[in-house]
Amino acid sequence: MTDSSAYRVDTTSRLAQWRIDSLASCTYRKSDPFKMGNWNWHLSVEKNRVLSIKLYPEISNLTRDNPPIASFIIRVVCSLGDRKPLVHPGITNKQIKSNDDFVWVIDTQLTGKCIIDVEFLDLKISSPNGGEPCSIWAEESTRRRSNATALACLSRMLSESIHTDITINASNGSIVAHRAVLATRSPVFRSMFSHDLKEKELSTIDITDMSIEACQAFLNYIYGNIQQDEFLTHRLALLRAADKYDISDLKEACHESLLEDIDTKNVLERLQNASLYQLPRLKSSCMRYLVKFGKVFDIRDDFNAFLQCADRDLIAEIFHEILATWKGF
CATH class of the missing domain: 1.25.40 (Serine Threonine Protein Phosphatase 5, Tetratricopeptide repeat)
Incomplete structure (x- = not known):
């Protein structure tokens, strides 16, 4: 095993494995950081009269503000002896902030090459309102699925003109959209539709300083369906629209892109x-x-x-x- 790989922890899905070339010669060794969930983690081993194994998150603002609440199984398999793995009884819903929060002391003599295997069953964070801790994996999976579905529905609403109720007149054409979506994304549009202005009365918005192609890109961004080449083509027009209609995230996206x-x-x-x-x-x-x-x-x-x-x-x-x-x- 090369020096560069001696401290590497391999990960896949919810499993982490650290292969140590010689446990007999080990007095203290700390792994490189490895990613699991929202955090970077370390494993460390210390061998004197007994063997101590620690698992802990890397110190960071995230760890201090939202320390992981971990459930996991940890095992040690050695190449010498009967090769029967040593298995920790298991950890359930333990908050781990520092390298002293989980220590596994093994008094069995272990030598030769070994694998420390950590199977993460769940990772949670404390609920901000004081309720039950929330699983980040369940939350992320549900949120990703929900977001993807919502964006797909918004995109269809625009592309298929489903229940549209506002017409936007660009410099060379018109396109239909939805008041509620525009008002949600822009305080300027919301003001137009909340007061007795011609946009509310006539159900039209005149954006004559944009071409129909740039206006389509603008709406695609608002509805979460813009393509990268479309964004790059119309960056300056999108920047003007973002400033005019007070859409800060679009303005910042254009700013970042124009720097590149x-x-x-x-x-x-x-x-x-x-x-x-x-x-x-x-x-x-x-x-x-x-x-x-x-x-x-x-x-x-x-x-x-x-x-x-x-x-x-x-x-x-x-x-x-x-x-x-x-x-x-």
Whole structure:
């Protein structure tokens, strides 16, 4: 067994196994972290007059705030002797925060290669309202299934125009949707439908600054059914819509995406949008790309044209960045 694998714990489903090459020579050994449920875990062995095995979660904010309540069976199988596994009586619903919360002391002499096998029966966290602890596996499985079903139903409602009650007029076409869904996702839409505005009275919304294709992408995002290529194609239109209709998660998704592929062809447009829609990380990244990495010299003509029409405060920020960078040389 190589040094790199000597501390590795293999996992599959709810089972973890640590293979130790020589228990006889072991005084203390701690495994690498391994993932089970929401937590990273460690196993450790200490051999003096007796053998002590510990299982505990890695210290983290998650462990402190939501320590695991574990049910598991732990076994030790050695290559020498009668090879009959030693099996712990089992742990049920034990909260484990530190490396002293579960210690298995074995006074039987064990030598040679061995496998420490941990079968996790359940992992729970304390209920926030003081009720019974909740199984993370049962909760996750139920939530995933419920979410998938709900999103599929929402998608069908839009794609098949099931009981639609609002028409959206884009610049080159119209599309139908549902007031309740739009109002749930956007406080601006909710306000439109709650007051005596023309959108409520006529059951229409005019979004003439978006094409029908961008508007479809916007609705697909709202209904949880947008495709990645569709999102990338309409990022800037989606950013404008997210800002206009106060959909913060879409705005942040666009912000994150626009940070990923800045180049000389798009940096000035993105800098302008970062300033317009108050995206500080995008603005900072564009500034660094232009100034610190010297790309402003590669697009000198475009940059000069940009300066003729850009916001004065933004121009001042650019020149401040240039002066600060040159001062450092």
